[in-house]
Amino acid sequence: MQDLGFVVATLTRRGLLTPGSPVRVAAQLNALRRWGWSIAGELRQAAARDPDRIAVVDENDGELTYRELLDRAERLTRALRAVYGVRAGDRIGVLCRNHHGLVETIVAGTLLGADTVLVNSGLSTAQLTVVATEQRLRLLVHDDEFAERVVPLPPEVQRIGERQHAELIAGALPGTLKPPPRDGRTIVLTSGTTGAPKGARRPTPNGFGPLVSIIDRIPLHVRDRIMIAAPVFHTWGYAALQVAFALRATIVLHRRFEPATALDALARQRCDALFAVPVMLQRMLEVAPPDPRPPLKVVAVSGSALPGGLATRFMDTYGEVIYNLYGSTEVSWASIAAPADLRRAPSTAGRPPHGTRLAILDATGTPVPAGQVGRIFVGNEMLFEGYTSGSGRESRDGLLNTGDLGRIDADGLLFVDGREDDMIVSGGENVFPSEVEDLIARLPQVREVAVVGVPDPEFGQRLAAFLALHPGETLDPEAVREYVRHYLARFSVPRDVIFVKYLPRNATGKVLARELRRYVG
Structure with missing residues (x-):
């Protein structure tokens, strides 16, 4: 738990304790008292304090104030209860891109006390079918573009498309909502890069602590204008939504990320902050910056590793604005790298924020010396509550295993070397793909790169490097190998150097290694 003085000081710095109308402040505090710090409670407190402030700017449907957004979410809540019989404890699936309908559905699930599965x-259709069955979905709210994909779902899962969603809100009967008998949980699915994803139950914050941990290190302020480009179905995008509501921010949403469109919107909407995944920054650097440039003060990224040099290249163009959060669906956050950290060491994951414990342990659970690689364990107020299957993760002394390997240097900076199961053993030597990737990414011809292990009859595994080059650029495979050989040990040199048009990624920007391995016989 965080000390009261630190919490008050941080909330004051970020403008959350600024005096306001006594009536509205009382209504704001009452909303938090009755509804807690859930996503619905945060929306209610924002609507009580700043009812006429623009809450959402939707690229297709315009603007909604906090009063209007809450009204629509409440109408949807009453309609889901009356028409579909949704009750506390049921599960609602949401298959939507970033738009206000997604936000309304998430809030409605919480108001009902239902669990919302993002x-x-x-x-794929097959994966959706498994998710619907394993998560015991009562209904699925989906965008129209996914209509064909959801047709094969089990008949007991009722589908609500965009037209039905609008009709439910328009036709909702009046009524008063009371806090549900149980807190609804948000269930975030793991990435599913190796098969059907697992559902991870997210806890509901029990106070200001989680918010303070983030905004102490990432300088977001009350009433900022924030574009959430990271998908809200991902932990990072959902966290951005929670933070934005808490700050009574104006949220800018686009269904799909397109770099030129995003840059234009950032400038036109005069956004103070952007929440994104690293590959989005790479795409933004490939188009000419708008004139005038967006007035960004914060570009907060998470979800995958920052490739070598990306942070410094982006800051050279847009200023000292990048804040890189390392975490996972299970541990929420572990560390945050500020611009000064990234200038000093572009591949660092930073330092743990206030109230977070971080440890690097060996296989027996013993802390390793500074600079030595070990397993990363994390403790904070927002550790997940386990998977919906009933399984959990290894825990030691209140710290949860992230599944990653890393090290902490003498100055306290964390460096993540990769997943435990991504480490490649080639000829008895341990190789971390991220080290090779960061080195190759520094070549000016390289747009993006991924290094994976592939089976080898002699060495057990060997390294294969997949490079996507900038338009018009060329590279010789042997030149790439010689470049790596010059800087790293011989066992880190990729035997295979394969050029591709682009790296296959999932919807959250993570590279799909299994797709790449198909290129290698």
């Missing part, structure tokens, strides 16, 4: 838009 479904990855990149899942």
Whole structure:
């Protein structure tokens, strides 16, 4: 738990304790008292304090104030209860891109006390069927573009498309909502890059602590204008939504990320902040910056590793604005790298924020010396509550295993070397793909790169590097190998250097290694 003085000081710095209308402040505090710090409670407190402030700017449907957004969410809540019989404890699936309908559905689920399952838009029909069955979905709210994909779902899962969603809100009967008998949980699906994803139950914050941990290190302020480009079905996008509501921010949403469109919107909407995944920054650097440039003060990224040099290249163009959060669906956050950290060491994951414990342990659970690689364990107020299957993760002394390997240097900076199961053993030597990737990414011809292990009859595994080059550029495979050989040990040199048009990624920007391995015989 965080000390009261630190919480008050941070809330004051970020403008959350600014005096306001006594009536509205009382209504705001009462909303938090009755509804807690759930996503619905955060929306209610924002609507009580700033009812006429623009809450959402939707690229297709215009603007909604906090008063209007809450009214629509409440109408949807009453309609889901009256028409579909949804009750506390039921599960609602949401298969939507970033738009206000997604937000309304998430809030409605919480108001009902139902568990809301955020479904990855990149899942196949087969994976969707497994998710619907394993998560015991009562109904699925989906965008029209996914209509064909949801047809084969089990008949007991009722589908609500965009037209039905609008009709439910328009036709909702009046009524008063009371806090549900149980807190609804948000269930985030793991990435599912190796098969059917697992559902991870997210806890409901029990106070200001989680918000303070983030905004102490990432300088977001009350009433900022924030574009959430990261998909909201992902932990990072959902966290951005929670933070934005808490700050009574104006949220800018686009269904799909397109770099030129996003840059234009950032400038036109005069956004103070952007929440994104690293590959989005790479795409933004490939188009000319708008004039005038967006007035960004914060570009907060998470979801995958920052490739070598990306942070410094982006800051050279847009200023000292990048804040890189390392975490996972299970541990929420572990560390945050500020611009100064990234200038000093572009591949660092930063330092743990206030109230977070971080440890690097060996296989026996013993802390390893500074600079030595070990397993990363994390403790904070927002550790997940386990998978919906009933399984959990390894825990030691209140710290949860992230599944990653990393090290902490003498100055306290964390460096993540990769997943435990991504480490490649070639000829008895341990190789971390991220080290090779960061090195190759520095070549000016390289747009993006991924290094994976592939089976080898002699060495057990060997390294294969997949490179996507900038338009018009060329590279010789042997030149790439010689470049790596010059800087790293011989066992880190990729035997295979394969050029591709682009790296296959899932909807959250993570590279699909299994797709790449198909290129290698």
